[in-house]
Amino acid sequence: MHELYIAQSILETAVTHCMENGCSRIESVTVQVGLAAGVMSEALAFAFDALKGGTIAETAELIIEKITPQCVCKNCLEIFEPAEVFLTSCPNCLSSDVNITKGFELQLLQLEAL
Numbered sequence: 477m478h479e480l481y482i483a484q485s486i487l488e489t490a491v492t493h494c495m496e497n498g499c500s501r502i503e504s505v506t507v508q509v510g511l512a513a514g515v516m517s518e519a520l521a522f523a524f525d526a527l528k529g530g531t532i533a534e535t536a537e538l539i540i541e542k543i544t545p546q547c548v549c550k551n552c553l554e555i556f557e558p559a560e561v562f563l564t565s566c567p568n569c570l571s572s573d574v575n576i577t578k579g580f581e582l583q584l585l586q587l588e589a590l
C-alpha cells in the first residue's frame with residue numbers, strides 16, 4: 477500500500493514547511509493527483525487521516541484535486557482524454573503513437589496554515 481508512504485511524505489513536507497514559516501497549525505493540504513498515477517485517492521485520504529494525529533496537522537483536511545489524463549497524438553496533434561491510458565489510440569486518426577501529457581501528477585499544491 478504505497479499510499480501510506482505518499483501520505484507520510486505529504487505530511488512531512490507540510491509540517492516542515494509550516495514550521496519553517498512559523499505556523500503552528502495546518503488547516504488544509506491540497507494535493508494534485510493524476511488519475512493515471514496509480515494512487516487511490518480514498519486510500520491516500522485514509523492514510524493521511526491515520527498519520528496526522530499528534531502532529532500540527534491533526535485537524536488538517538486533505539483536499540485531493542484529481543487530474544483527468546490527457547493525450548496528444550504525435551501524428552495529427554489531436555488532444556483527447558484517453559479512456560484507458562496505457563492502451564490508447566487517437567480518436568481522430570487511430571494512431572497509437574500518442575504522448576500522455578497529463579494524468580501522472582502527484583504533488584503538494586497548496587497549504588493553509590495558522
Ligand SMILES: [Zn+2]
Nearest residue numbers: 549552566569
Ligand atoms: Zn491522431
